[in-house]
């Protein structure tokens with residue numbers, strides 16, 4: 492099906508609605524005018540008939556019945572200003588019939604259905620008023636008539652005027668409507684043109700916003716807002732790809748250099764073992780990184796779906812602490828658990844939650860110097876399970892705090908790389924917290940330590 496451009500469709504609708512309205516107006520104006528003419532003529536004819544009626548009554552009462560035809564002739568020709576009258580009695584005898592009436596051959600109806608009738612006499616339209624009166628026990632039919640040719644000619648001229656002016660008016664209005672809709676929709680064409688030129692290469696281009704304060708201005712602003720968000724998302728992806736390739740290239744380059752150097756000359760078995768151990772350590776880090784990247788890719792594409800079930804956070808956090816305390820012990824960091832024995836049930840995925848807690852505990856160990864302290868706590872508050880991992884390590888500068896949950900963000904690049912971090916742990920952690928309808932927050936001051944707090948909504952206790 493062919494779809495017409497919107498401006499043509501608007502004009503067509505406009506034309507159709509206007510055509511119906513103007514036609515209705517034309518038809519009603521024509522009939523109203525005809526009705527008004529006929530009513531005026533009928534009133535006049537009725538008055539004349541009434542005059543004749545009075546004359547008949549007067550003559551009969553005076554006993555001048557024989558003078559009636561003469562009286563009627565005089566009355567008609569002298570007083571009523573016209574000769575269009577005929578009067579007959581019940582038997583069909585003419586009491587009086589003017590010459591014009593008999594020339595026109597106006598008939599005498601036997602029964603009267605309508606007092607006002609139309610008759611065509613010698614191509615002249617006549618309007619006839621039929622008044623039946625009863626005087627002195629005898630009934631008479633008074634018929635007064637009017638020549639309508641002038642009126643009907645005027646009516647015909649009026650109809651012709653309507654017939655010519657309405658289509659002309661319609662055409663002008665349709666042309667005007669088309670012009671207005673073309674003008675009104677011109678900015679849409681401009682928006683389309685600009686939008687067509689925007690691609691991944693020039694996502695920073697924006698649509699021109701017409702300062703009209705109308706729907707088109709709002710449309711341009713909304714599209715520009717969408718472009719802002721798209722550009723930001725696109726930049727994030729580009730940055731993520733660049734960071735990911737960079738992080739992967741570094742360990743590969745290290746492993747390659749180590750391998751090449753060791754192959755330059757013959758080495759002892761111990762030397763080879765050292766190199767292989769180094770390469771293995773790099774490989775472990777790299778596969779850890781690849782695993783994190785894969786996790787985030789699955790999270791982005793929606794394929795990483797946690798398996799929600801009634802989960803006791805107390806148990807999960809205890810398990811994470813068990814693993815974490817070993818790491819802390821290895822670094823001579825005091826590790827304290829402040830977890831009550833009460834169960835705290837939430838709807839969650841135990842392995843994702845364990846991963847989240849381990850990320851925080853692992854970070855606390857990484858960023859706390861030897862002989863520091865780590866404290867892990869869990870409590871119930873206002874329908875939430877609140878887990879906290881607190882350390883008295885290096886802390887995070889205020890400027891870095893809003894960014895630590897961003898992918899590949901490291902507060903102190905050189906230092907954290909040394910400690911083995913690539914800046915993906917907290918972004919994974921935030922995703923896990925949010926997918927559990929929870930939140931993750933950090934409070935920190937450099938040199939004094941950091942506290943990471945997770946709030947998870949508590950579900951009904953398990954049976």
Ligand code: ADP
Pocket residue numbers: 850854855858882884885886887895896900901902903907911912913914915916917918940941
């Ligand atoms: P990484 O793998 O580098 O630790 P994360 O996403 O887990 O990545 O953390 C992002 C950055 O936040 C870290 O590089 C570090 O600068 C900072 N950070 C995270 N946890 C702590 C902490 N407990 N103490 C100090 N800094 C931290």
